[in-house]
Amino acid sequence: MTAWxxxxxxxxxxxxxxxxxxxxxxxxxxxxxxxxxRARVNTTVTAAASRVEHSTVEHSTVEHSTVERSVTELSMTxxxxxxxxxxxERTRDAIEVPRPSVFERLLRGAGLPAQEARLVAVxxxxxxxxxxxxxAVLAFAALAAAVxxxxxxxxxxxxxxVVPCLVVASSYDPWMDPALEPELVTPYPMLRLILLRTIAxxxxxLPAVLVSGLFIPGETAFAWLLPAVGFVAVVLAASTWxxxxxxxxxxxxxxxxxxxxxxxxxxxxxxxxxxxxxxxxLALAAASFSVFLVRRRRLHQLRPWR
Amino acid sequence: xxxxxxxxxxVGRTFGATRALAGVDLDLKPGVTGLLGPNxxxxxxxxxxxxxxxPPSQGQLSVLGLDPEVPAERTGIRRQLGYLPQEIGxxxxxxxxxxxxxxxxxxxxxxxxxxxxxVRRVLDLVGLSDLGTKRIRxxxxxxxxxxxxxxxxxxxxxxxxxxxxxxxxxxxxxxTLRTVLAEIARTSIVVLSTHQTEDVAALCERVIVLDRGRxxxxxxxxxxxGQAAGRxxxxxxxxxxxxxxxxxxxxxxxxxxxxxxxxxxxxxxxxEDAYLLLRxxxxxxxxxxxVAS
Numbered sequence: 229m230t231a232w233x234x235x236x237x238x239x240x241x242x243x244x245x246x247x248x249x250x251x252x253x254x255x256x257x258x259x260x261x262x263x264x265x266r267a268r269v270n271t272t273v274t275a276a277a278s279r280v281e282h283s284t285v286e287h288s289t290v291e292h293s294t295v296e297r298s299v300t301e302l303s304m305t306x307x308x309x310x311x312x313x314x315x316x317e318r319t320r321d322a323i324e325v326p327r328p329s330v331f332e333r334l335l336r337g338a339g340l341p342a343q344e345a346r347l348v349a350v351x352x353x354x355x356x357x358x359x360x361x362x363x364a365v366l367a368f369a370a371l372a373a374a375v376x377x378x379x380x381x382x383x384x385x386x387x388x389x390v391v392p393c394l395v396v397a398s399s400y401d402p403w404m405d406p407a408l409e410p411e412l413v414t415p416y417p418m419l420r421l422i423l424l425r426t427i428a429x430x431x432x433x434l435p436a437v438l439v440s441g442l443f444i445p446g447e448t449a450f451a452w453l454l455p456a457v458g459f460v461a462v463v464l465a466a467s468t469w470x471x472x473x474x475x476x477x478x479x480x481x482x483x484x485x486x487x488x489x490x491x492x493x494x495x496x497x498x499x500x501x502x503x504x505x506x507x508x509x510l511a512l513a514a515a516s517f518s519v520f521l522v523r524r525r526r527l528h529q530l531r532p533w534r
Numbered sequence: 535x536x537x538x539x540x541x542x543x544x545v546g547r548t549f550g551a552t553r554a555l556a557g558v559d560l561d562l563k564p565g566v567t568g569l570l571g572p573n574x575x576x577x578x579x580x581x582x583x584x585x586x587x588x589p590p591s592q593g594q595l596s597v598l599g600l601d602p603e604v605p606a607e608r609t610g611i612r613r614q615l616g617y618l619p620q621e622i623g624x625x626x627x628x629x630x631x632x633x634x635x636x637x638x639x640x641x642x643x644x645x646x647x648x649x650x651x652x653v654r655r656v657l658d659l660v661g662l663s664d665l666g667t668k669r670i671r672x673x674x675x676x677x678x679x680x681x682x683x684x685x686x687x688x689x690x691x692x693x694x695x696x697x698x699x700x701x702x703x704x705x706x707x708x709x710t711l712r713t714v715l716a717e718i719a720r721t722s723i724v725v726l727s728t729h730q731t732e733d734v735a736a737l738c739e740r741v742i743v744l745d746r747g748r749x750x751x752x753x754x755x756x757x758x759x760g761q762a763a764g765r766x767x768x769x770x771x772x773x774x775x776x777x778x779x780x781x782x783x784x785x786x787x788x789x790x791x792x793x794x795x796x797x798x799x800x801x802x803x804x805x806e807d808a809y810l811l812l813r814x815x816x817x818x819x820x821x822x823x824x825v826a827s
Contacts, residue, residue, distance in 0.1 A: 320650075326631065350628075350636050406625075409622065410618075410682075410685055411640055414640035414642075415640075415641065416640040421640075529588055
C-alpha cells in the first residue's frame with residue numbers, strides 16, 4: 229500500500245491512453261501496488277467507454293475502426309487492470325515508429341503540420357541534394373566576395389538561381405524519387421505534394437540568402453530570388469511534358485550560357501539586378517505557373533517520359 | 535456493398551508510334567486473375583491502366599463503376615486500390631515500417647495510432663513483423679519485395695494490382711503470400727502478372743494470356759491446362775517435331791506439342807506446358823508494330 233494515489237486526470241489519461249510512455253509506465257507501477265487505485269480503474273473505464281459510445285462518429289472507415297478499437301481496448305482493460313496490450317503497443321511505437329529527422333523537425337518548427345512535414349522530408353532530394361545546393365550557394369557567395377565586386381557578382385548570379393530549381397526537380401523526379409509510382413496512385417493529390425516540396429525548398433533557401441548577404445555587397449544577395457522563382461516555375465510547367473530533372477538541367481544550362489555571355493559583353497551585372505529584368509523574371513514565373521496549373525492533370529498519371 | 539468489378543472495352547494504349555495494348559475487352563470480378571505473357575506483351579501497361587497510373591489511349595475503362603478519367607472518380611478508385619509496381623525503389627535510409635507508414639500517410643491514414651496498427655498488420659501479413667525496424671537497403675531482394683507488397687495491402691483494398699509480386703521471394707514465403715492473396719480475393723479483385731506459372735496454377739481461377747498487346751487466352755486455368763491434354767509425353771530422346779523439349783531430372787525428355795508417336799509415356803500437362811503450347815502453336819496476332827510493356 230502506498231501513501232499517495234493517482235489523481236482523476238492521471239487515471240483518465242492512463243485509461244484513454246493519452247498519457248506519455250513514461251507517465252503510463254509510472255501509473256502502471258503504482259497500480260501494481262495500489263488496490264484502491266485499481267478499483268478506480270474500473271469506474272474510469274466504464275465512464276470512458278460510455279463517452280466513446282455516445283460520441284458522434286463520422287462514418288469514415290478509419291475513424292470508425294478507431295472507435296471500435298478504443299471500445300475493444302477499454303473492454304480489455306476491464307478484464308485486466310493493467311492493459312498489457314496497450315503497453316505493448318506503446319513500446320512497439322517507441323521502437324518502430326521512426327523519429328523525425330532534423331530536416332523534418334525543422335519543417336515542423338517552421339509551422340508545417342507533422343503529416344505534411346513527413347511527406348516533404350521523405351523526398352530523397354532533401355536528404356543531401358538540398359544541403360549540397362545550399363553549401364554551393366554559400367561557397368560561391370564567399371568566392372564572389374573574394375574575387376571582387378563585378379566578377380564576384382557574376383559568379384554568384386550564375387549559380388544561386390539554378391540551385392532551387394535543380395533541388396525542386398530532384399524532389400519529384402522518378403530518378404531521385406524511386407517510390408513515385410506507388411505514391412502516384414494514392415488518393416493524396418500529386419499537385420499538393422509537388423507544391424509542398426517546392427515551397428519547402430524555397431522557404432529553406434532563404435536562410436542561405438540571408439547568410440550569403442553577409443558576404444555579398446549591395447542587393448545581389450537578394451536579386452537571385454526572382455530568377456530562382458521564375459526558373460522553378462518553368463521547371464514545374466516543363467515537367468508536365470518532360471522529365472523534371474531534364475527540364476531543370478536545360479533551364480540551368482540556358483541560364484549559365486546567358487550569364488556568361490552577358491559577363492563577356494557588359495562588365496557590370498547591374499542590368500540583371502535592375503527592376504525591368506526583375507519584373508521580367510516575375511512575369512516568367514507567373515506565366516509558367518499558369519501553364520503548370522492548366523496542365524496539372526498530367527501530374528496525376530505517369531507521363532510518357534516515365 | 536456492391537460486388538467489385540472492372541470493365542475494359544476495346545482498350546488500347548500507345549506510346550508514340552509504339553502500340554503496347556490493342557482492343558482489350560475484359561470483365562474482372564472478385565477473385566485472383568493471373569496475367570501471363572512474354573516480356574513486352576503489354577502486361578505492365580495493362581496493370582498500370584487498371585491502377586490508374588496510365589490513361590488508356592482508346593476505349594472505355596471502368597474500375598468499381600468509376601471512370602479514372604474523371605479526377606474525383608479517379609481519387610475514389612485510388613481510395614480502394616492497392617498497387618505493387620514491377621519496379622519500386624525506396625527512399626534512402628528508410629526502414630520497412632517507415633516506408634509503409636509513409637505510403638499509409640498518402641493513403642489518408644491520418645490517425646497515428648490506427649495507421650501504426652495497420653502498418654503492423656500488413657507487415658505481419660507479408661511475414662515481416664519482426665523486421666519493421668530493419669533498413670530496407672540492408673534487406674534481401676525477397677524481403678524488399680515483401681515490403682513493397684505490404685504497402686499495396688494497406689487498408690484491405692477492393693482492387694489489388696500486383697506486377698510480379700513473388701519475384702525473388704523464397705518458396706516458403708510464396709506459399710504464405712498465396713494464402714494471404716486467396717483470402718483477400720474472397721471479396722476483392724486481385725490481378726497479378728507473373729512469369730511463375732506455378733503461382734498462377736496454385737492461386738488463380740482465371741488466367742489471361744497476353745501477347746503483343748492482345749489477349750490470346752482468357753478463361754479458367756483448368757481449361758487452358760486441358761488444352762494440352764494428350765500433347766505432353768516423356769521419351770528417351772527429344773522429339774524434333776515437338777514445340778519444346780527438355781531433359782528432365784530422370785534423364786528422360788519431356789516433349790510438348792508436335793506429333794505424338796505410339797508407345798510414348800503420356801504425362802499430366804502443367805499450366806506451363808499449356809502456356810508454351812499456346813505461345814508456340816498459335817498464329818501470330820495481327821499486331822504489326824513493335825510493342826513495349
